[in-house]
Amino acid sequence: MEKIYDVAVVGMGPVGAVLTALLGKYELDVINIEKDREVFPLPRAAHIDHTGLRTIQETGCLDEILAEVIRNTRLDLLNADLELLRRIPADQRSVSGLPTSVYFYQPEFDRTLRKTAASFPSVTARTGVCMTAIEQHADQGLVKLEVVNEAGAHETITARWVVGCDGARSPTRELSGITLSSLDFDEQWLVIDLKVDAQKHRLPADHVIEVCDPKRPYLTTPIAKDRQRFEFMLLEGEDHATMLKHETIAGLLARWIPEEAYTIDRAAVYTFHGIIADEWRKERVLIAGDAAHQTPPFLGQGMCTGIRDAANLAWKLHRVVRGLCGDAILDTYQSERAPHAAKVIKAAIRIGKVICELDPERAAERDRLLLANDKGSQDNLLFSLPPLEEGPLVRKGGGNLFVQPRLHERYLDDIVGSRFLIVAKSEAAVGHSAQWWQTEMDAHVAMASELDSPELERWFKQNPCQVVVVRPDRYVLGTSDLLDTITEEVGNVLACKAVTA
Secondary structure (H helix, E strand, O other), rough: OOHHHHHHHOOOHHHHHHHHHHHHOOOOOEEEEEEOOOOOOOOOOOEEEEEHHHHHHHHHHHHHHHHEEEEEOEEEEOOOOOOEEEEEEOOOOOOOHHHHHHHOOHHHHHHHHHHHHHHHEEEEEEEEEEEEEEEEOOOOOOEEEEEEEOOOOOOEEEEEEEHHHOOOHHHHHHHHOOOOOEEEEEEEEEEEEEEEEEOOOOOOOEEEEEOOOOOOOOEEEEEEEEEEEEEEOOOOOHHHHHOHHHHHHHHOOOOOOOOOHHEEEEEEEEEEEEEEEEOOOEEEEEEHHHHHOOOHHHOOOOOHHHHHHHHHHHHHHHHHHOOOOOOOHHHHHHHHHHHHHHHHHHHHHHHHHHHHOHHHHHHHHHHHHHHHHOOHHOOOOOOOOOOOOOOOOOOOOOOOOOOOOOOOOOOOHHHHHOOEEEEOOOHHHOOOOHHHHHOOOOEEEHHHHHHHHHHHHHHHHHHHEEEEEEEOOEEEEEEEHHHHHHHHHHHHHHHOOOOOO
16 A cells, blocks of 8 residues: 655755654654765755754754854954954844853754754655656646665655655755846855864954955855854856865965864855745745755855745644644745745845945945944844744734743743743733634633743833733734734634634
């Protein structure tokens, strides 16, 4: 008898591994298909923010991840003479109750995520398997994937839903005929990863430095305790082969570190793009992560954006697969995530253009304004995550991450689990629909007074309301003085059985 999986996830990079783990936590029957048997041996991503850490917390491996990271303290912008133009501190505690952002060594990071995803009993992890074709069978509500293993053997994998988390060159996206739109940023950069001998030389170990040199902009980022990344912009007409020569690299690094203090893990030329997919769902096939969007590195938000995709999609797929609501809820995946991702990409491009000014006169004026604390110039460098735009599952007062206090030595998310959360200031505010939320939505309903949290108290002062509904991805669905008001707006979207008076 043919095995039919609930969800097939293509790709076991960070986004695919996190999505697989989240679906496994919901006890969905999931298969993950990954072409590489081992994790990529060199780092690509190096930074994750609190939103990504909070989702990783949901998978159960947060402590293991945090044990190996370096906390980010700030971003320094320097001029060509290495004088400080602007220092942007990183808050050490976020709305999630976790470090605002950290640096990590991706091979170890990926191994932890893969191990976690594969540990769920309902997850089947297949490595060394490459997908070659997708066939959608709308009449059966199924998708068939043709795959081939390293020995050349072919087989068919059948699932109700497929999610392509298979990177910038996503076969899932290509085979599904999904097109991309450019956000007008395409630049080539030389990326150099070093292993540093700390006995011979020390580099900044807890912050990013971006050097606004009109002769060649560049930046340096800590990756792990003994590793550092340098990224240098390529100028027009420069040859890849020449830039990758040892003497070229040594010359670029000489200002920062002597040759005897490092070995090169990797040197490669990459084209940084600002790109977003035109469709994130094609019937029963969806895409996430770099398959759906690509972000220049100036904010360290590429992988973070992909993990936010996984968090948004997992709980919706769970409800659809379990027959708890119709599949129209999956249309909110793109309507929520695509505008949010586009804003993050555009912010990265904006900041990149400030850093990458090549005209000496304009660069000098930029430096002058930054040194003079010009508000407009400083505002161009500011970034905060935008809220989700209002839609079927983002109502009045919704769209931002909810706070995560610690209650009796446990994080709020760990107490609630992968469920909706309703926090009310009074019994009257929850009304008759509280029973529907608990029965049909398996929601955790709590009184603010019972939780006894200063963070929650501050949140309610900043967000005047009597009740808040928080989604399983920890975003606020909406606020009101009466839970019934929110329920009337979203009940038919969230469940097959809507609330009745």
